[in-house]
Amino acid sequence: MSRSLENMTALVTGASSGIGRATASLLARSKARVALVGRRQAALEELATECGSLASAYPCDMTDDTQLKGLATRLQADFARIDILVHSAGIIKLGRTETSPVADLDAQYAANVRGPYILTQLLLPLLRAVSGQIVFVNSLITRVNNTGGRGSYAATQQAVHSIANALRDEVNEAGVRVTTIFPGTTATQRQVNLHEISGKRYDPDRMLQPEDVAEAVLFALTIGRTAEITDLYLRPMLKPLV
Template sequence: MKKIVLITGATSGIGKETALLLVQKGFLVYGTARNTDHHNLPFRLLPMDVRNEASVQAAVQQIIAEVGRIDILINNAGVGITGALEELPTEQLHNVFATNLYGAISVIQQVLPTMRAQHSGLIINIASIAGYMGLPFRGAYSASKGALLLITEALRMEVKPFGIEVTTISPGDYATDIASRRYHAPVIENSAYAQVYQEQLNLMNEHVNSGGNPAEMAAKILKVINTPHPKVHYKQGSFLQKISIALKRLLPSKRYEKMLMKHYHLNH
């Protein structure tokens, strides 16, 4: 019997590449997007805004009505945000957490009753290497993904008795269109942060544009799906990105901060 997979944010980047790979490997894939128009894809696409509980519930109930189960949830929908914390609009701060954290939790809450009844299931939360450290001018994004990492650790222990596995995969920079969908706080003329923030924006876009192929993340997700008892966390990115997490554990905190500031050209 084909395994049923639900992937949020499946019309671009990592979500789309993963959906295409899983279809090719014989999974029955349901993808979601806020806008389902003008997409010609070889899998079912359902409307879902993870920030809207009724929308999440409707999509999950439609899958249950059609096929009776959900074997794998891949929480991939997410948004980026950049800006000096002092200058970030409260509305945009709420939106990044509503999408990256509360949205993921909302989908999990809707699929868990079915997975418990099945006494099986796998939940993969797509976090970020940025969630392991507070990155300058990306603090809100780092915080939303860091919270997702911790929520996953707690959830794993809660649902283990029901035969449900939960894990995270944290990508580094990948060449997706997240930069075009990211909320950028405007560079404010005469702002104390104007020059350094503009430099950071240029650097971030360079990193994304020169990032890895999202197909690498899709392959990693498939590998985790085929792992009987996944680890708590996985990282997928360049050597430098992955070693930065290990260095944070090993180095004194101020030494690590200095290293990050040098990497982002923030040494003054």
């Protein structure tokens, strides 16, 4: 039996665009209070206006420890509870292992692994208190072998999946659910940029839509409390894109 999100509080990172934006919008339409987290304040405020009184903007750089701690402090002051944490923020840097700058690996690790790790640590007491749920929006790249040119990004996604699996073992006894969503290629501005860099034709009709992934997140959140979706994979209907 599905459950309502009404009166719950959800935090969505990467909410200024793409999957994060679609997810935050859907959660607000599902009557959850939504904290919109991202780097671009104007985009967050625009979305907050669209969502109405249920959404608020919280600008934050996920790679800045001080900002993350400040975010957690503000959230605890503004909300009586945090029920849902959706990690959708992240970056990708293309490059061959032989030649790509180590700085690109470091930047991806900071945004894709370290930031979510720290924010989860900071909010876990609140999530434990209400038997909440954490959702990591990962990537289907963790399930394919043709990762040439994307090795450092794939490594960060594997790392955060390992963190999610360990976290589940640690918090399930408190009633906290941990879910990882693995979407294939999704029609976002990130994909527009990646296709321009690689010189490939961008065809959004052959890709998942951000709203598809948002629906998967909502499904994982609203399934009855006697169940936990651990890993959920999404592929575009039109193959062979992944």
